[in-house]
Amino acid sequence: MGELLIDNAGAPVPILAYQLVSLIIFFAGIYGFFTRRNLMMMLISVELILNAADINFAVFNRYLYPGEMDGMFFALFTIAIAACETAVAIAIIINVYRNFGNAEVDNLKNMKG
């Protein structure tokens, strides 16, 4: 046991640890997405899910293919797309708020199609 601790203490962090962290963020996001009624809170959950995906891109790139940087660029582009998605979603939410007086997802069944 002592040898195991000493061996592992100097070693870098295993890839599993990063994956478990990203897994926890992802399922926290899923839980928030299903339980919230507020559109802003649902958007926050979506951001958590996207963030988990970003971590996975960067970690897989760094551990499996350290000589290349495709995963890093995927993470970069994902961050940019997340910014776009947030801006448009917030515009829609403000519009919903203007029309219904609050920003709850139950209102959206009344939208005109």
Next chain:
Amino acid sequence: MTQQIIFYLLAIAITAFSILAVISKRIVRSATYLLFVLLATAGLYMLLGYYFLFAVQVSVYAGGIMVLFIMAIFLTHKPGKDIRTKKGWRIHASLLLSVAGLLLSGYIILNNAIGIVQFIDKEELTMQQIGTAMLGTGKQQYLLSFEMMSILLLACIVGAILIARKTKNDKNESNETEL
């Protein structure tokens, strides 16, 4: 050793704040917890050696997107009011779904051969390498995606303005009801 200590501190922070972000009753607190998660994630990128990604995460995600969030929250919510969540069986069903998914995926990850992959030290990525890869047209270079991203951002700006602007009817109504 230092690396491990920093990683586990960040991991604990990420776990705690991401769970707090989805169970908190106040929306501004929830957004603040999200900010902490994003900053801790930036710390993970730095630990991995991706300093450019760290800078982008801090400036775009934790800076730009969070400002948008806070602004939108103050535009669409009355301060100090608890937000409502779904009630009853929906919460239990979501909790069950999340925990089941977490356990299944965790089981798959822990029993996967990818665990034996070792961390290999390498030199830090220079800005020159990143710039060449981003603005080149050869193999593993990303000029096309980069330009598509600029078009996407432009479309997003136009779309957001178009969706969020007030039409004439809205303006009349809002003058009457003082939204």
